[in-house]
Amino acid sequence: MKGRLLLAVPLLLLAAFAGVALWRLSSPPDTVIRSRLEGQTLPQFSLPAALPDRPTVTSAEFADGQPKLLNVFASWCVPCIAEAPVLLELKRRGVRIEAIAIRDRPEDIAAFLDRHGDPFLGIGSDLDSKVQMTLGSSGVPESFVVDGRGTIRYQHVGPIMPQDMATVLAEMEKAK
Amino acid sequence: MIAETGLAALYLAAALALLQLAVTAIPALADKAVATARPIALAQGLLTCISFLCLVLVFIRTDLSVTLVAANSHSAKPFIYRFAGAWGNHEGSMLLWVTVLALSGALLALLSRRMPERMLSAALGAQAALALGFYAFLLIASNPFARLNPAPAEGQGLNPLLQDPGLAFHPPTLYLGYVGLSVAFSLAVGALITRDVGPVLARAMRPWVLGSWIFLTLGIVAGSYWAYYELGWGGWWFWDPVENASLMPWLAATALLHSVSVLAVRGGLRTWTMMLAVVAFSMSMVGTFLVRSGILTSVHAFAVDPTRGTFILALLLLYVGGALALFVWRAPAVGEGARFALVSREGALVINNLLLSVILAVVFLGTLYPLMVEAATGEKLSVGPPYFNAVAGPLGLLLVLLLVVGPLLRWRRHDAPITRKVVPAVLVGLATLVATVILAPDISLMTRVGLAAGMALIPASLMPLFGRSLRRTPLATWGMVLAHLGVAISVLGMASDAAFTRERLAAARPGERLEVGPWLIDFVSVTPVAGPNWTALEARLRASQGGGTKELHPQARVFTSPLTETSEVAIATTWNGQLYTVLGRQTGDRWQLRLWWKPFVTFIWFGGVLVALGGLIALAGRGWTNRRNRRRLQEAEL
Amino acid sequence: MSLKPKHQRLVLALSALVALIGAVLLAMWGLRDRAAYFVTPTDIASGTVEEGDALRLGGMVQQGSLKQLPDGVTLRFIVTDGKEQVETRFRGIPPSLFKEGSGVVAEGRLRGRTFEADNILAKHDERYMPPQLGNSVAEHAAGQTVEK
Numbered sequence: 006m007k008g009r010l011l012l013a014v015p016l017l018l019l020a021a022f023a024g025v026a027l028w029r030l031s032s033p034p035d036t037v038i039r040s041r042l043e044g045q046t047l048p049q050f051s052l053p054a055a056l057p058d059r060p061t062v063t064s065a066e067f068a069d070g071q072p073k074l075l076n077v078f079a080s081w082c083v084p085c086i087a088e089a090p091v092l093l094e095l096k097r098r099g100v101r102i103e104a105i106a107i108r109d110r111p112e113d114i115a116a117f118l119d120r121h122g123d124p125f126l127g128i129g130s131d132l133d134s135k136v137q138m139t140l141g142s143s144g145v146p147e148s149f150v151v152d153g154r155g156t157i158r159y160q161h162v163g164p165i166m167p168q169d170m171a172t173v174l175a176e177m178e179k180a181k
Numbered sequence: 182m183i184a185e186t187g188l189a190a191l192y193l194a195a196a197l198a199l200l201q202l203a204v205t206a207i208p209a210l211a212d213k214a215v216a217t218a219r220p221i222a223l224a225q226g227l228l229t230c231i232s233f234l235c236l237v238l239v240f241i242r243t244d245l246s247v248t249l250v251a252a253n254s255h256s257a258k259p260f261i262y263r264f265a266g267a268w269g270n271h272e273g274s275m276l277l278w279v280t281v282l283a284l285s286g287a288l289l290a291l292l293s294r295r296m297p298e299r300m301l302s303a304a305l306g307a308q309a310a311l312a313l314g315f316y317a318f319l320l321i322a323s324n325p326f327a328r329l330n331p332a333p334a335e336g337q338g339l340n341p342l343l344q345d346p347g348l349a350f351h352p353p354t355l356y357l358g359y360v361g362l363s364v365a366f367s368l369a370v371g372a373l374i375t376r377d378v379g380p381v382l383a384r385a386m387r388p389w390v391l392g393s394w395i396f397l398t399l400g401i402v403a404g405s406y407w408a409y410y411e412l413g414w415g416g417w418w419f420w421d422p423v424e425n426a427s428l429m430p431w432l433a434a435t436a437l438l439h440s441v442s443v444l445a446v447r448g449g450l451r452t453w454t455m456m457l458a459v460v461a462f463s464m465s466m467v468g469t470f471l472v473r474s475g476i477l478t479s480v481h482a483f484a485v486d487p488t489r490g491t492f493i494l495a496l497l498l499l500y501v502g503g504a505l506a507l508f509v510w511r512a513p514a515v516g517e518g519a520r521f522a523l524v525s526r527e528g529a530l531v532i533n534n535l536l537l538s539v540i541l542a543v544v545f546l547g548t549l550y551p552l553m554v555e556a557a558t559g560e561k562l563s564v565g566p567p568y569f570n571a572v573a574g575p576l577g578l579l580l581v582l583l584l585v586v587g588p589l590l591r592w593r594r595h596d597a598p599i600t601r602k603v604v605p606a607v608l609v610g611l612a613t614l615v616a617t618v619i620l621a622p623d624i625s626l627m628t629r630v631g632l633a634a635g636m637a638l639i640p641a642s643l644m645p646l647f648g649r650s651l652r653r654t655p656l657a658t659w660g661m662v663l664a665h666l667g668v669a670i671s672v673l674g675m676a677s678d679a680a681f682t683r684e685r686l687a688a689a690r691p692g693e694r695l696e697v698g699p700w701l702i703d704f705v706s707v708t709p710v711a712g713p714n715w716t717a718l719e720a721r722l723r724a725s726q727g728g729g730t731k732e733l734h735p736q737a738r739v740f741t742s743p744l745t746e747t748s749e750v751a752i753a754t755t756w757n758g759q760l761y762t763v764l765g766r767q768t769g770d771r772w773q774l775r776l777w778w779k780p781f782v783t784f785i786w787f788g789g790v791l792v793a794l795g796g797l798i799a800l801a802g803r804g805w806t807n808r809r810n811r812r813r814l815q816e817a818e819l
Numbered sequence: 820m821s822l823k824p825k826h827q828r829l830v831l832a833l834s835a836l837v838a839l840i841g842a843v844l845l846a847m848w849g850l851r852d853r854a855a856y857f858v859t860p861t862d863i864a865s866g867t868v869e870e871g872d873a874l875r876l877g878g879m880v881q882q883g884s885l886k887q888l889p890d891g892v893t894l895r896f897i898v899t900d901g902k903e904q905v906e907t908r909f910r911g912i913p914p915s916l917f918k919e920g921s922g923v924v925a926e927g928r929l930r931g932r933t934f935e936a937d938n939i940l941a942k943h944d945e946r947y948m949p950p951q952l953g954n955s956v957a958e959h960a961a962g963q964t965v966e967k
Binding site for chain 1: 252467
């Protein structure tokens with residue numbers, strides 16, 4: 006009898022392990038920091054132009070009646086390169102994209118757009134991440150679906166991958 | 182077309198696994214079971230190979246209409262990395278997992294001629310049950326062949342950090358090890374079901390355990406060396422959760438290896454061997470879970486996905502829980518093993534297994550502790566080398582000391598005085614101890630004991646060869662000697678690295694001279710260099726320690742697409758160690774240089790390779806001996 | 820001394836149990852002083868953190884605070900979480916993604932008012948923001964937005 010109890014110890018350990026694992030799986034660590042601003046109005050901001058021959062981005066441009074995608078990126082950001090072709094495809098499908106370049110230099114931004122494509126209407130330059138922080142964005146790249154009245158409807162953390170395109174397009178539709 | 186073929190083959194293999202399970206599980210089919218199950222297992226192995234081949238093909242051809250290829254590959258990748266890219270991602274590596282699982286089952290079916298049929302049938306059934314769960318996981322939650330429409334113009338997988346031979350080829354070695362242990366698991370389950378645990382089972386199980394263990398050892402050694410030269414931190418083991426995930430099955434497999442030998446030779450330790458066989462593959466599954474579920478953060482971990490994690494956890498609970506429950510139910514009925522005294526080879530092997538199990542347990546606890554604490558109190562903390570070195574180090578040393586004596590003990594009861602055989606080892610150990618006290622008084626106690634124990638183990642591991650005819654000594658014994666010798670050398674390397682490493686961190690101008698250990702290093706210049714997809718600043722260092730000079734070229738490299746910065750370490754190897762150099766950033770007109778002199782650090786991996794080689798010799802030796810005995814038997818019958 | 824088979828099995832089973840309990844006790848002993856707690860600058864400023872304990876300090880590298888000291892290998896910077904700041908020193912070659920304005924996790928210990936880092940954790944992309952910090956930064960930022 007005592008023998009059987011001893012033999013059951015590993016099962017108990019397995020159960021304990023399963024408990025801890027299930028807890029963690031159901032409440033994943035907050036490594037994805039969601040913006041508290043989903044559902045709220047886009048914070049007011051006005052940025053200088055990132056490139057001399059391109060218009061800049063201000064918060065006012067997001068209330069023109071039609072939804073837009075706001076893409077926070079940088080030329081030094083590796084996943085942004087992965088995202089570039091997807092943004093081009095989104096633009097091809099009619100999505101209007103404004104961009105904010107974080108802590109970047111005009112020549113680097115120009116080179117990036119040259120090499121990876123330019124899907125943007127306007128590009129603002131956020132040299133010290135101030136606007137990025139007000140958007141509740143914690144890294145690059147991140148994208149926000151903003152509806153025609155200037156309300157943030159959806160935040161996508163990280164690069165928009167091919168498999169995320171459907172979701173983003175759906176959110177843009179919902180924001181109309 | 183190819184992707185669809187691969188997917189179809191996978192579905193077929195899954196169906197066959199179901200059939201295999203049915204054939205071996207249904208009592209009415211019992212006497213036809215093995216005859217039917219064998220070809221089914223072979224077909225299953227073949228089909229998964231076809232499936233994996235299809236995946237490799239779509240990667241080589243960079244078929245961007247397959248989501249996995251689009252996400253992980255790139256047409257500009259060199260061929261070898263397009264090939265290896267097939268398993269350099271979650272879905273592909275899971276398919277490799279399943280392929281090895283099915284192939285192991287096929288081999289088991291093919292090669293087991295001398296096992297009782299009922300045992301083989303139950304084992305094949307267990308293997309099929311394992312395969313089913315993982316096929317389901319692949320097909321439902323991790324389909325490698327999913328299509329992407331529209332196909333992108335180019336793939337996203339050009340990360341240069343992942344284009345490295347070590348990184349590309351050490352995972353398959355590890356998988357052969359992890360998943361090979363599934364056969365030991367299935368055999369144990371089969372034996373428990375048929376209530377037939379004895380030397381016959383052990384002799385059938387042993388080559389599988391040995392084979393898997395050899396691959397695991399090589400995989401871990403390769404991974405350690407890769408991390409050493411790639412990360413640029415000078416360390417060879419970081420107790421990272423993913424590293425621990427590979428170490429835990431290895432610890433269990435080492436214990437199992439020794440236990441199954443006792444069962445094969447002496448008929449003892451039956452219950453223990455069954456338990457270890459279950460634990461070893463369970464640790465493989467736990468490792469797979471930890472790495473792919475995202476519950477532990479690690480530099481190595483695959484993409485995080487809680488739904489996949491939950492699936493694997495469910496499989497884990499099903500299989501491990503099932504096996505453990507079977508164990509509780511059937512273990513008391515397992516026959517009693519032969520008796521033995523505490524002071525005997527069996528006794529020493531029991532202590533060996535206990536020590537290995539304790540190390541396994543403390544590593545397991547340390548790896549999961551942050552999670553347990555966060556679940557209980559919400560507190561976030563991390564457990565790293567300070568904990569693991571403090572607990573695993575002394576236990577490891579105890580094992581080494583046990584190794585000095587263990588192989589010299591007789592089976593069943595050791596009555597004769599042991600002293601004569603142990604004297605050389607003890608003398609060498611004491612001499613080393615005294616030498617270190619005199620020549621290196623400042624090193625830590627643990628490294629000092631490590632050096633003494635390692636040195637003592639060298640004569641001790643050779644001792645079993647003394648006093649017998651070397652020509653008639655079985656290869657298995659040579660294998661054991663070599664493996665234990667490998668342990669000694671590896672331990673010496675670890676202790677030497679910990680005790681005698683010298684480091685120098687400085688900001689220097691070209692033309693200056695730096696010293697590290699016995700080396701004089703002239704910092705000659707920094708020049709820009711370029712490669713096919715990178716540019717770098719390369720330092721020229723000229724190092725000398727008395728005799729000739731060696732040139733080293735550490736680089737601070739920038740890959741152009743995608744934009745990534747890496748540090749390329751430059752290493753100069755001599756007979757007595759390695760000079761390890763890293764170039765950092767420029768500050769003003771000076772450059773940061775980090776230099777290490779690591780005496781005998783190569784012994785760590787060289788010893789590990791010897792351990793695996795010893796295992797290989799033992800495996801080959803037994804195979805050869807078996808064939809020779811069978812031939813002699815056949816000749817005698819004529 | 821040989822035991823009867825029945826006793827031998829019991830002894831083996833008990834020794835396994837003892838080994839398991841021993842392992843747990845060993846682990847608890849080992850974990851007591853060697854687990855590193857995760858703290859933010861606010862935790863340090865509030866004085867709840869012990870000097871000398873192994874810690875991981877998470878936050879952002881404050882803009883303008885990163886300085887290379889004259890020896891060429893020591894970096895001095897300030898880690899902030901939007902509310903409090905901690906002076907930090909690191910001797911070594913930092914990972915390539917380490918810059919001002921980016922997230923950082925430094926391993927080391929507190930000495931006086933300075934955090935001495937042995938290691939700076941690198942992540943593979945700029946999306947890394949230490950867990951407890953992320954939300955506080957957004958909250959802080961949202962607070963600022965309301966005032967505007």
